[in-house]
Amino acid sequence: MGQAGQSVGARGFLSEKGEILLWSTTSGKEEGKMAQNVIVYTQTTCGPCQEEKMWLTQHNIPFEDRDIRKNEAYFQEAINLGASMTPVTWIKKENGEEVVIHGFDKEQIKKALDLS
Template sequence: MSEKAEVIVYSSTHCHYCGQVKNFLKENQVDFEERNIDLDETYAEELWNTGMRSVPVTVIGETNILGFNQTALSKALLTLKENS
């Protein structure tokens, strides 16, 4: 990717909640970059450096959201849209 993605989902291969986050974003027609920590150690390191220790973590702009929280995801996406 040449530009920095505005929405990034840190996930792992067998994570149920990761699937829910990705489905929510797809249903809301939000483009996102998935970073699977099982497939790339660099992504695991990036996640660790955010202070988060589990997945999913969704990064929307400057906001990190742990787990599948529709309210927090919707609010952060609205803020991102308003600021772009």
């Protein structure tokens, strides 16, 4: 096992607890497309959260996983985005447009990330 803060591949690093955390610079669709940031607010016990993270990973869409039960600041961020449930997905496009998706909605995510 690596040390906290150690890079894991091109898109991740290890947390202090040994979890692999991911970040995003592109949508994963094609090189040359607009850079995008994807943050998913989750809980360990949330089935749809786990499904969304697996789906994003399977589609090579980098994202940052923010567990609202492990970090009070993440919990407050999710509340500020209007969360009443998880997952909450926040997407910021290169053009500055921000999209918030409540619940795991593949079609809304595809639309927000300009995926076919």
